[in-house]
Amino acid sequence: MNAVAPPPPHPSARDPAVWRRVGVVLVGAVLLWPLLVWTEFRPWLLADPQSLRVTGRFLGEFFPPRLDAEFLRLMALETWRTVAIATAGLSLAFVIAVPLALLSTARLSVSALPGRMRPLPFALRQCARGVAIALRSVPELVWALVFVRVVGLGPTSGVIAIGIAYGGMLGKVYAEILESADPAPTQALLRNGASRLQAFFYGALPQSSTELVSYTVYRWECAIRSSVVLGFVGAGGLGQQLDTAAKMFAGGEVATILVIFMLLVAAADRLSAWLRKELG
Amino acid sequence: MPLVRLRGVALRHPAARDAFALRDVGLDVEPGEVVAVIGPSGAGKTTLLHGMALALRPTAGELGLFGQSPWPRPPRALRSRLFLAPQVPPLPPRQRVVTAVLAGRLPHEGLGTSLRSLFWPRAPAAAADALARFELADKLYERVDRLSGGERQRVGLARALVALAHGSELLLVDEPLSALDPTRAAQAIDSLLDAAREHRATLVCTLHQVEVALARFERIVGLRHGQVAFDLPAAQVDDARLRHLYADHEDELFGPAPAPDSQPVPDAPPAARTMTCR
Numbered sequence: 048m049n050a051v052a053p054p055p056p057h058p059s060a061r062d063p064a065v066w067r068r069v070g071v072v073l074v075g076a077v078l079l080w081p082l083l084v085w086t087e088f089r090p091w092l093l094a095d096p097q098s099l100r101v102t103g104r105f106l107g108e109f110f111p112p113r114l115d116a117e118f119l120r121l122m123a124l125e126t127w128r129t130v131a132i133a134t135a136g137l138s139l140a141f142v143i144a145v146p147l148a149l150l151s152t153a154r155l156s157v158s159a160l161p162g163r164m165r166p167l168p169f170a171l172r173q174c175a176r177g178v179a180i181a182l183r184s185v186p187e188l189v190w191a192l193v194f195v196r197v198v199g200l201g202p203t204s205g206v207i208a209i210g211i212a213y214g215g216m217l218g219k220v221y222a223e224i225l226e227s228a229d230p231a232p233t234q235a236l237l238r239n240g241a242s243r244l245q246a247f248f249y250g251a252l253p254q255s256s257t258e259l260v261s262y263t264v265y266r267w268e269c270a271i272r273s274s275v276v277l278g279f280v281g282a283g284g285l286g287q288q289l290d291t292a293a294k295m296f297a298g299g300e301v302a303t304i305l306v307i308f309m310l311l312v313a314a315a316d317r318l319s320a321w322l323r324k325e326l327g
Numbered sequence: 328m329p330l331v332r333l334r335g336v337a338l339r340h341p342a343a344r345d346a347f348a349l350r351d352v353g354l355d356v357e358p359g360e361v362v363a364v365i366g367p368s369g370a371g372k373t374t375l376l377h378g379m380a381l382a383l384r385p386t387a388g389e390l391g392l393f394g395q396s397p398w399p400r401p402p403r404a405l406r407s408r409l410f411l412a413p414q415v416p417p418l419p420p421r422q423r424v425v426t427a428v429l430a431g432r433l434p435h436e437g438l439g440t441s442l443r444s445l446f447w448p449r450a451p452a453a454a455a456d457a458l459a460r461f462e463l464a465d466k467l468y469e470r471v472d473r474l475s476g477g478e479r480q481r482v483g484l485a486r487a488l489v490a491l492a493h494g495s496e497l498l499l500v501d502e503p504l505s506a507l508d509p510t511r512a513a514q515a516i517d518s519l520l521d522a523a524r525e526h527r528a529t530l531v532c533t534l535h536q537v538e539v540a541l542a543r544f545e546r547i548v549g550l551r552h553g554q555v556a557f558d559l560p561a562a563q564v565d566d567a568r569l570r571h572l573y574a575d576h577e578d579e580l581f582g583p584a585p586a587p588d589s590q591p592v593p594d595a596p597p598a599a600r601t602m603t604c605r
Contacts, residue, residue: 157403160381160382161341161381161382161383161384162341162383162384163341229419231413231415231417232417232418232419234382234417235411235413235417236417236430236433237406238380238381238382238406238411239406239407239409239410239411239431239433239434239490239495240403240404240405240406240407240408240409240433240434241407241430241433241434242403242433242438244438245433245438245441246433248441248442248445249419249422249426249430249433249441249445250417250419250430253419253420253421253422253426254419254420254421256421257421326421
């Protein structure tokens with residue numbers, strides 16, 4: 048204002064948040080140490096000559112991979128079955144997840160428009176969240192063990208197991224993806240009297256579509272891997288073949304099956320990249 | 328019966344703990360009126376608009392809309408009769424302009440129709456017509472994120488025109504000109520006023536451009552420190568009143584409008600204001 052006023056103090060060049068950040072890292076390290084001790088985490092044991100010999104012998108059995116026509120034909124059939132289990136399971140999961148996500152996301156709340164959500168809608172959203180938690184907290188392996196007893200051995204139990212467990216996961220993550228987007232487009236539509244579903248399709252979905260698609264494709268990839276584990280409890284597909292091959296110490300067959308898995312995962316990765324580019 | 332009726336209304340932003348953005352506001356807006364709300368930054372213009380749009384619930388006083396008392400549970404039918412166009416146009420970046428504009432019709436059509444329109448735009452001519460009023464007809468099938476800030480703002484206004492054409496009766500527009508150059512601004516405000524008169528709709532518009540407000544609007548409401556400083560026909564708003572309204576903010580009265588801001592800025596305490604001297 049006037050001539051005698053002292054010049055404004057220069058802001059210090061040091062970031063005021065730096066000590067806080069250092070503190071968080073230190074506390075994290077201190078907490079992690081006893082966890083590593085308790086879990087007997089001693090990676091140097093892997094470099095021990097004895098373990099190296101065991102590892103080498105095990106990996107040596109993988110060569111040569113079995114590649115004769117009869118085996119490959121069987122593998123093609125089982126691969127197809129695995130992809131089918133994963134796809135059918137994920138479709139079921141999608142059908143379960145979409146209503147859960149729409150019910151649980153706060154983005155589509157009309158009562159929250161002027162500030163706070165009302166108790167009843169809040170309770171309903173918490174219920175949907177609770178259902179998603181219950182579905183995904185039981186691992187798909189356990190669901191498969193349950194359904195193998197109900198519907199018998201075969202792919203059906205794998206499909207249902209993946210559908211239920213992944214339904215819970217997709218529902219949670221879909222809701223969170225929707226909530227991480229800019230609220231303004233959805234809010235504006237709701238404020239002007241559009242319905243929740245209209246606001247979803249015209250406000251929320253166009254913002255989040257690539258994230259939703261890429262997460263869904265990633266989950267499809269997870270479902271392929273998961274169907275392997277389910278094969279071990281008799282849900283069919285490549286997993287069951289892997290189980291048999293491992294039990295018969297047929298290293299060459301195990302190697303072929305593992306390579307097929309890598310190719311499947313790589314294909315899912317390419318598909319996701321392509322879809323993201325198309326939708327981007 | 329007034330379309331909007333405010334009596335002793337106080338409003339505060341959910342984020343701000345204790346500072347009232349508006350205190351003791353009394354205001355009537357009759358059907359078919361066009362009103363400009365002016366005042367310096369932080370006077371509460373956006374908050375007033377949000378109060379009328381049922382986006383904020385008054386903490387005190389009474390608010391009537393269309394002869395009804397909307398709170399505590401504003402019915403959807405009531406919301407669909409008003410249209411709030413925020414200063415920052417709320418358009419999803421990856422949406423196409425045609426979809427963004429036709430979204431103004433959502434409250435007046437069913438879910439099935441609006442879903443079909445996503446795949447096969449229903450009556451794109453309506454969108455093109457609204458865009459043409461803002462010289463944007465050639466952008467009909469562009470994506471929103473390919474547009475400049477000024478173009479987005481005009482797309483937001485085109486959506487408001489579509490809403491108006493399909494039955495919204497009260498148009499609440501927040502700083503429609505903040506990202507536009509003077510020529511486009513004049514054209515945009517004329518398009519808004521023409522559309523409002525054509526559909527016999529009511530228009531309440533906050534403006535930073537005082538001379539535009541005085542030249543184009545019949546009634547001027549001046550806000551200062553969250554209260555109504557004056558509410559007069561445009562012809563009676565003289566220099567002295569404006570100087571009083573913008574005291575400590577003369578740069579806003581004569582200078583360019585400040586950059587668009589999505590959140591209304593609460594009144595800064597006086598101590599903070601003196602520290603901005605350089």
